[in-house]
Amino acid sequence: MTPETLRKQLDACIGSEGEPLVARDPVNQPMIRHWCDAVEDRNPVYTDEAFAKQSVHGGIVAPPTMLQAWTMRGLAPSEDAPKRTGALGRVIELLEAAGYTSVVATNCRQEYHRYLAPGDELHMVSRVVSVSDEKKTALGVGHFVDEEMSYRDASGEEVARMTFRILKFKPPAQAAAKSPTPDVRRPRPAQNQDNAFFWEGVAAGELRIQRCEACEKLRHPPGPMCPSCQSLDWDTVTASGRGEVYSYVIAHHPPVPPFEYPNAIALIALEEGTRLVSNVVGVDPADLTVGLPVEVAFTRVDDELVLPLFRPRSTP
């Protein structure tokens, strides 16, 4: 298929609504309870009937972010379970036949028109809004596909709307993905006159923090002006290198060379009060917790680059 034919066939899929996907069960308390347990949401308006009655809702409501759960097909859908057919299925079929066999979700946006309550019977209708021309991305060349999903109640009224963007892309050659060549190196940090002191510090085995000379407030990331007093005069202090995990995320997918997965990315709160983003090494990502005491570990990641990574503290 020529690119022009593919484009025409993709365009033919845009706009029309597919078959409705009907929720297997009405909105119900047990599913709400399990969801709240899973995400540790303790808001009693979702689970405590007496509390909910006194609230503005007048009764139990479902967490709005549960939206997608109601029309999911389940872990082991039977043959006759509702399937996602229609335009999106056709777009994916066309793109896969053209070699764009990998997929990654890139954006999701939800709008809620009203709260859902136990007993609401939902169905979802989707349409493909757009398919981009071929784009070059870090993952490979591919097409962005925008889908819009309208969630409706038994009367047909729209209760929420979701837009979802995926990238269908051509996977890089397997060998390259599995054993990164020495050419695939970590991105170089952007260096300029504002943050040169930080990287000079790293090269010297020191973690330096910018300090305002007028009001002595510390700041990070580095910048030319103090956000507190607007002074342009600054010097630096050397951090102890000790801190704790303030927040973190574990990246699993998609694997991008040369990073190792699962990739533990953390926001580190330094003893001095500023925070910086880094990796935590020397700990099973599954054991990472908020508040974990850590210390800087200057780590050579390739022949040119040393990074201030963090590891669990060896001394209290």
Ligand SMILES: [Zn+2]
């Ligand atoms: Zn200042």
